[in-house]
Amino acid sequence: MIKRLMVSLFILSLFGVRVNYAQDFENVEMTVHPVSGNVLYIAGRGGNIGLLHGEDGILLIDDQYAPLTEKIIKAVNSISSQPIRYIINTHMHPDHTGGNENFGRLGAMIVGHENVRSQMAKAGYSQTPPFVTFSQDVTFHVNQETVHVFKVPNAHTNNDSFIKFVSANTIHTGDVYRSESYPYIDINNGGSFLGTIAAYELLIEASDQNTKIIPGHGGVTNIQRVVKATRMLQVIRDRVQNLINDDLTLEGVLSRNVTQEYNAEWDSGRRIGGAVGLVTAAYRDLIE
Numbered sequence: 001m002i003k004r005l006m007v008s009l010f011i012l013s014l015f016g017v018r019v020n021y022a023q024d025f026e027n028v029e030m031t032v033h034p035v036s037g038n039v040l041y042i043a044g045r046g047g048n049i050g051l052l053h054g055e056d057g058i059l060l061i062d063d064q065y066a067p068l069t070e071k072i073i074k075a076v077n078s079i080s081s082q083p084i085r086y087i088i089n090t091h092m093h094p095d096h097t098g099g100n101e102n103f104g105r106l107g108a109m110i111v112g113h114e115n116v117r118s119q120m121a122k123a124g125y126s127q128t129p130p131f132v133t134f135s136q137d138v139t140f141h142v143n144q145e146t147v148h149v150f151k152v153p154n155a156h157t158n159n160d161s162f163i164k165f166v167s168a169n170t171i172h173t174g175d176v177y178r179s180e181s182y183p184y185i186d187i188n189n190g191g192s193f194l195g196t197i198a199a200y201e202l203l204i205e206a207s208d209q210n211t212k213i214i215p216g217h218g219g220v221t222n223i224q225r226v227v228k229a230t231r232m233l234q235v236i237r238d239r240v241q242n243l244i245n246d247d248l249t250l251e252g253v254l255s256r257n258v259t260q261e262y263n264a265e266w267d268s269g270r271r272i273g274g275a276v277g278l279v280t281a282a283y284r285d286l287i288e
């Protein structure tokens with residue numbers, strides 16, 4: 001009897017979690033933000049969805065979570081009635097790839113770097129990986145636009161790409177760049193602090209003063225802010241290196257507050273986008 005009651009409670013709690021989970025997504029609102037020409041982005045929950053529209057059909061960058069597919073389609077339809085033909089995954093994380101299965105069934109080609117596929121398998125993800133992959137870069141010629149997708153050094157993960165819309169002079173950075181916090185470096189999935197600096201340098205090289213930058217999370221930004229963030233990471237790198245040279249342990253380095261003057265502007269205070277994670281990733285790279 002007690003056992004049965006416990007099982008029932010367990011099932012109820014599972015059910016409860018499911019209900020909350022569903023309601024959680026029910027309350028998500030999609031907002032559409034024009035960026036440049038035919039390029040926009042949609043914010044909902046999870047990574048910003050880049051969007052290119054035109055007579056050749058819709059190209060999306062990332063697709064958030066599976067329960068949000070209908071809302072995403074609604075938002076897309078408010079811009080264009082063309083079919084969703086291509087989805088590019090910036091990287092593996094579930095808030096960027098969760099809709100892959102749904103959109104794939106609806107006929108979209110899901111494209112990503114080959115490491116997105118292999119790392120999703122390695123990490124045991126249940127989301128559907130991209131089924132068209134590339135090793136260096138790939139270019140789409142659609143809607144009078146050139147869409148260049150290229151792998152960047154291991155940064156947020158080991159499978160990050162930038163997507164450049166050449167005519168619209170716009171770059172979607174995935175989660176390599178976040179406009180409202182420190183970068184989050186997922187070291188369990190091959191992310192790298194030094195690689196993040198290298199990827200920022202690549203982003204600066206690929207941009208000019210007018211380039212619009214769509215980050216993985218946060219509002220559209222510009223290259224001046226990325227330059228500022230790069231300088232900050234270089235300062236943090238040098239400070240951590242000096243402390244390592246003085247034989248400090250990770251704990252010792254963390255106690256020195258090497259990010260102090262940047263925290264008010266960049267520290268999320270959380271696991272994702274926080275100072276502790278950033279300094280830990282820097283230490284791990286530099287101690288090697």
Ligand SMILES: [Zn+2]
Pocket residue numbers: 091093156175
């Ligand atoms: Zn991510």
